[in-house]
Amino acid sequence: MNISRRILLTLAAPVVALIFALAMSSVVLIFSGSNPLEAFADMIGHASRLETMVDILNRATPLYIAGVAVAIGFRMNLFNIGVEGQYLLAALVAAHLGALVNLPGPLRILFILVVAMAVGGAYSGFAGVLKVTRGINEVISTIMLNAIAITGLIAYLIRQWQAGGGIQSGVGRVGTTPIPESGLIPNLNSVLEFFTREIRQGKQLTGVLVVAILVGIGYHVLVNRTRFGFDLRATGINPFAAQVGGVPAKRMVVSAMVLSGAVAGLVGMAEINHVGFFPANPIKGLGFTGIATALLGRNHPAGIILSALIFAFLDVSSGVLQFTGAASREIVVIMQGVIILAAVVAYEVASRARERQEAKSAAEALGDIKPSEEAA
Amino acid sequence: MATAIELSGITKRFPGVVANDQVNLTVEEGEIHAICGENGAGKSTLMKILYGMQQADSGTMKVHGREVRFVSPTEAIAAGIGMVHQHFMLADQLTVLENVILGAEPTKALGRIDFEKAREHLREVGQAYGLTIDPNDLIEELEVGERQRVEIIKVLYRGAKILILDEPTAVLVPQEVEELFRNMRGLKEDGATILFIDHKLDEVLAIADTITVLRDGKTVATVKPDEVTAHDLAELMVGSELPTPETTESTVTDQVALDVDSVTVLDEDERVLVDDVTFRIRRGEVVGIAGVEGNGQSELLDAILGTRPVHRGSIQLMGEDITLLPVRERRERGIGYIPQDRQQEGLLLTAPLWENAALGHQTKAPFAKGLFIDRAGSKERTEHIRDEFDVRTPNVDVHAHALSGGNQQKLIVGREMTAEPIVLLAAHPTRGIDVGAQGEVWDDIRLARSKGMATLLISADLDELIGLSDTIVVMLRGRLVATLDPAKVTPRELGAYMTGAKEGAA
Numbered sequence: 042m043n044i045s046r047r048i049l050l051t052l053a054a055p056v057v058a059l060i061f062a063l064a065m066s067s068v069v070l071i072f073s074g075s076n077p078l079e080a081f082a083d084m085i086g087h088a089s090r091l092e093t094m095v096d097i098l099n100r101a102t103p104l105y106i107a108g109v110a111v112a113i114g115f116r117m118n119l120f121n122i123g124v125e126g127q128y129l130l131a132a133l134v135a136a137h138l139g140a141l142v143n144l145p146g147p148l149r150i151l152f153i154l155v156v157a158m159a160v161g162g163a164y165s166g167f168a169g170v171l172k173v174t175r176g177i178n179e180v181i182s183t184i185m186l187n188a189i190a191i192t193g194l195i196a197y198l199i200r201q202w203q204a205g206g207g208i209q210s211g212v213g214r215v216g217t218t219p220i221p222e223s224g225l226i227p228n229l230n231s232v233l234e235f236f237t238r239e240i241r242q243g244k245q246l247t248g249v250l251v252v253a254i255l256v257g258i259g260y261h262v263l264v265n266r267t268r269f270g271f272d273l274r275a276t277g278i279n280p281f282a283a284q285v286g287g288v289p290a291k292r293m294v295v296s297a298m299v300l301s302g303a304v305a306g307l308v309g310m311a312e313i314n315h316v317g318f319f320p321a322n323p324i325k326g327l328g329f330t331g332i333a334t335a336l337l338g339r340n341h342p343a344g345i346i347l348s349a350l351i352f353a354f355l356d357v358s359s360g361v362l363q364f365t366g367a368a369s370r371e372i373v374v375i376m377q378g379v380i381i382l383a384a385v386v387a388y389e390v391a392s393r394a395r396e397r398q399e400a401k402s403a404a405e406a407l408g409d410i411k412p413s414e415e416a417a
Numbered sequence: 418m419a420t421a422i423e424l425s426g427i428t429k430r431f432p433g434v435v436a437n438d439q440v441n442l443t444v445e446e447g448e449i450h451a452i453c454g455e456n457g458a459g460k461s462t463l464m465k466i467l468y469g470m471q472q473a474d475s476g477t478m479k480v481h482g483r484e485v486r487f488v489s490p491t492e493a494i495a496a497g498i499g500m501v502h503q504h505f506m507l508a509d510q511l512t513v514l515e516n517v518i519l520g521a522e523p524t525k526a527l528g529r530i531d532f533e534k535a536r537e538h539l540r541e542v543g544q545a546y547g548l549t550i551d552p553n554d555l556i557e558e559l560e561v562g563e564r565q566r567v568e569i570i571k572v573l574y575r576g577a578k579i580l581i582l583d584e585p586t587a588v589l590v591p592q593e594v595e596e597l598f599r600n601m602r603g604l605k606e607d608g609a610t611i612l613f614i615d616h617k618l619d620e621v622l623a624i625a626d627t628i629t630v631l632r633d634g635k636t637v638a639t640v641k642p643d644e645v646t647a648h649d650l651a652e653l654m655v656g657s658e659l660p661t662p663e664t665t666e667s668t669v670t671d672q673v674a675l676d677v678d679s680v681t682v683l684d685e686d687e688r689v690l691v692d693d694v695t696f697r698i699r700r701g702e703v704v705g706i707a708g709v710e711g712n713g714q715s716e717l718l719d720a721i722l723g724t725r726p727v728h729r730g731s732i733q734l735m736g737e738d739i740t741l742l743p744v745r746e747r748r749e750r751g752i753g754y755i756p757q758d759r760q761q762e763g764l765l766l767t768a769p770l771w772e773n774a775a776l777g778h779q780t781k782a783p784f785a786k787g788l789f790i791d792r793a794g795s796k797e798r799t800e801h802i803r804d805e806f807d808v809r810t811p812n813v814d815v816h817a818h819a820l821s822g823g824n825q826q827k828l829i830v831g832r833e834m835t836a837e838p839i840v841l842l843a844a845h846p847t848r849g850i851d852v853g854a855q856g857e858v859w860d861d862i863r864l865a866r867s868k869g870m871a872t873l874l875i876s877a878d879l880d881e882l883i884g885l886s887d888t889i890v891v892m893l894r895g896r897l898v899a900t901l902d903p904a905k906v907t908p909r910e911l912g913a914y915m916t917g918a919k920e921g922a923a
Binding site: 266267268269270271272274275278279281282283284285286287288289396399400402403 | 722724743744745746747748749754756761762763764765766767768772775776777778779780785788789790792809810811815816818819820821
C-alpha cells in the first residue's frame with residue numbers, strides 16, 4: 042500500500058466521524074425546533090473572529106496536555122482516569138509553593154513546572170505501584186485517587202493555604218497566595234499580533250501553549266524514537282511478547298504511570314498562569330475531556346492537536362449559541378458525545394480496511410498466489 | 418458403496434489468496450479418508466466449508482447424494498456431519514457427561530436438564546461405537562487422548578455419521594495415536610465415515626482407505642495407500658523432495674555453555690512444575706527434551722529465559738550465574754528464544770516487521786543507538802533477515818499479521834539466529850509450518866550448531882527431535898527420567914519413555 046493511500050485511510054475515519062456527528066446533531070436540532078444551519082453558521086461565524094480563536098487556543102492548550110497524558114497510558118493499555126485529580130492536585134501544590142519560594146522570574150517559572158510534574162507523577166505513580174505490587178487495576182485505583190484528591194486533599198489544602206487570592210477580570214476570587222508577575226509565563230499576544238492585528242477585549246493568548254508544543258514534541262520523540270518508547274508500545278501491543286523480549290513489565294507500568302501523571306501535572310498550568318494563583322473554584326473536567334481527546338486523536342501527537350482544537354471549539358461555541366439563541370447550548374454536549382462514538386466506530390472500520398490491504402499486498406508479494414481480483 | 422460426500426468445483430477466496438481453487442472431493446460411505454497437504458494448501462478451509470463455518474464462493478456440495486448448502490455448523494450437524502477441532506473445545510471444570518450434552522441438553526418440565534435421559538443416550542452411543550469413558554469424570558482429570566475421545570463422543574451424541582477430524586494426532590504420543598486409530602477403525606465398522614486432516618505421512622498410510630492430496634488450494638491427486646509410498650506422497654504435497662532432519666557429524670565441544678543445576682520451579686500454588694532438573698549443554702551441542710506436553714518442558718524453558726522464577730537450584734551461562742538476572746540481561750548475554758506460540762509470545766502483530774525484528778534485541782546495535790531506536794539500522798537488519806531467511810514480504814514496513822504463519826516463524830528464527838546467541842532455546846520451532854520452511858529452519862539450526870551455538874530443543878515431532886539432537890533427555894512430571902542417544906532410539910521407544918511405560922537411567 043502506498044503512502045498517500047495510507048494517509049487517506051487514516052484521515053478518512055475522523056472526517057467521516059465528524060460528518061456523521063454533524064448529521065446527528067442536525068437531526069437533534071430539528072427535533073428541538075431549531076434551525077441547524079443557523080446554529081452552525083453562528084458557531085462558525087463566531088469562531089472566525091480573532092478573539093474567539095484566542096479563546097479556543099487557550100482552551101485547547103490544557104486539553105492537549107491532558108490528551109497526551111492519557112495517551113501515554115493508552116499506548117501501554119493503561120487507563121489513567123486519574124488525570125483529573127492529578128492535574129488539580131499538582132496545580133494547587135505548584136501554585137502554593139511557587140508563590141512562597143523566593144526565586145528570580147524564569148527560575149520560579151521552571152520551579153512551578155517541575156513541582157507540578159513531580160506532584161502529578163508521584164500521585165499517578167502511586168496507582169502504578171499499587172498495580173504491580175498488589176494487582177489493583179489502575180482504573181479502580183485512579184478513580185478512587187481522584188476522589189481522595191478532589192474532595193479530600195484539595196478541599197483541605199485550599200482552606201489551609203487560602204490567602205486572599207486576587208482580582209481577575211474585575212471579579213475578586215479566593216485562592217492561594219498570588220504568584221509574582223515575573224513568575225508567570227508571559228502571554229503570546231505580541232507574537233500573534235505580529236502576524237494578525239491587535240487582540241481586543243483584553244484577551245490573552247496563554248504562554249503555556251509553548252509548554253504544550255514542547256510536550257507534544259517530547260511525546261513524539263519518546264514514544265516513537267527511544268528504546269523506552271519501544272518497550273512502552275511493545276507492552277501495549279502484546280505484553281507476553283514484550284516480556285519474553287526482555288521488557289521489564291512491572292517497571293514499565295510504574296514508569297508509564299509516573300510519566301502520564303507528570304504530563305497531567307502540567308494541565309493546570311494554563312489556569313495558574315492566567316489567574317496568577319490557584320483559585321478555590323478551578324476549571325474542572327479537563328482530565329475527563331482529555332480521555333475523549335486522546336481517543337479522538339488516536340493517541341497520535343498530531344491527531345491530539347486536531348481533537349483538542351475540535352473539543353475546544355465546541356466548548357467555546359456553546360457560549361455563543363446561548364447568546365444568539367440559535368439553539369440550546371446543550372447541543373454541544375450531544376455533539377461531543379456523538380463525535381466520540383462515531384470516531385470509535387470509524388477507526389475500527391478503517392483499521393480493518395488497512396489490515397485487509399496489507400494482507401493482500403503481502404500475499405501478492407508471494408508471487409505464486411494470484412490476488413483475488415485477477416483470479417475472478 | 419454409496420457416496421457420503423461429493424464436493425465439486427469448490428472455490429473459496431480470501432482477500433489476496435485463493436484458499437480453494439476448484440477442489441473436487443468424493444468420500445465413500447464407511448471409509449476413512451485422509452486429506453493431506455502443506456500448511457496453506459487449503460485443507461482447513463475445505464473442512465470449514467464442509468462443516469458450514471465458511472461458505473464457498475462457488476461449487477456444489479452433496480451429502481448422501483442430496484445437494485446442500487450450509488450457512489452454519491448447526492445445519493451441518495443436522496445433516497449428520499460432526500467436526501472435532503484440533504484445539505479441544507471442552508469446559509475443564511465440567512464432567513464428561515455435562516460437556517457432551519452442552520448445547521444439546523435434553524430437558525424435563527420447567528427447563529430442567531434431564532440427566533438420566535442424557536446418561537442413557539450417552540451409554541447407547543458409547544456401546545454402538547465401542548467408545549468407553551466414565552461420564553462422571555472431570556475433564557481436567559483426563560489425559561489428552563481421553564479428552565479427544567470425549568470430543569468424538571460429543572459429535573456422535575449429536576447423531577453425526579460423518580466425522581471430520583482436524584489433525585487428530587498432533588497432540589498425541591505414539592501410544593495414544595494407536596489407540597485413536599483403533600477407535601477410528603471401530604467407528605468405521607459401525608458405519609461411520611471419517612474424514613481427517615493429517616500431515617504425518619506414515620500415519621496417513623497406516624489408517625486411511627483413500628488419500629486426497631491438496632496443494633496450493635487445488636486437488637492434485639486421490640490415491641489408495643497401497644499404491645504409494647510416503648516418499649511419493651511427500652512429492653505430491655510439495656512438488657519436490659522431503660528434507661530430513663539429520664545432523665551430520667558431531668560438533669560438540671568441551672566448553673559448557675549452559676549449566677542447569679538442580680533447578681526446581683513452582684507455580685503460583687506452590688505445586689512442583691520442574692523437579693530438581695540437572696543437565697548441561699556444551700557449545701555445538703543440541704539437547705532435545707522429549708515429553709508429552711504439560712510435563713514441565715515449557716516451564717523449564719521459562720526458567721532459563723527468566724520469565725519464571727527459579728525456586729531452588731542455579732543456572733549458569735558460560736560459567737556465570739544468571740539465576741537471578743532479569744530477562745533482558747540474560748538476552749543481552751546471549752540467550753536466544755524461539756517461542757512455542759509465535760503470535761502469543763513472539764510477535765507484535767500490529768507493528769511493522771522491522772519493529773518485530775528488533776523485539777528482544779532492542780537494546781543492542783543495530784537496533785539501538787544509545788537510548789534511541791536506530792530506525793535505519795533496524796530496517797537494514799530486517800531486510801538482511803528477510804533475504805537470508807527467505808521471509809516472503811513486500812517490504813519491512815508491513816505489519817506482522819499480514820504474513821503467513823510460516824513466514825512469521827521464519828522471521829522469528831531469523832531474528833534469533835542473526836543475533837548469534839550462545840544458547841538458543843527453541844520450543845517447537847517448526848510447529849505448524851510447511852515442509853519447505855521446516856527444512857530451512859532445520860538447516861539454520863544445524864549451521865548455527867556447527868558454529869558453536871548450544872541449543873535446547875523442545876519438540877512434539879519425535880523425528881525432528883531424534884534427527885537434530887546430539888542428546889535426548891526425557892521429561893515426565895517435571896523430572897528428567899532418561900537420557901538417550903538419538904542414534905540408537907526409535908520414536909516408539911521414545912514414546913514409551915515419555916508416557917512412563919519404560920524407565921531408563923537418568
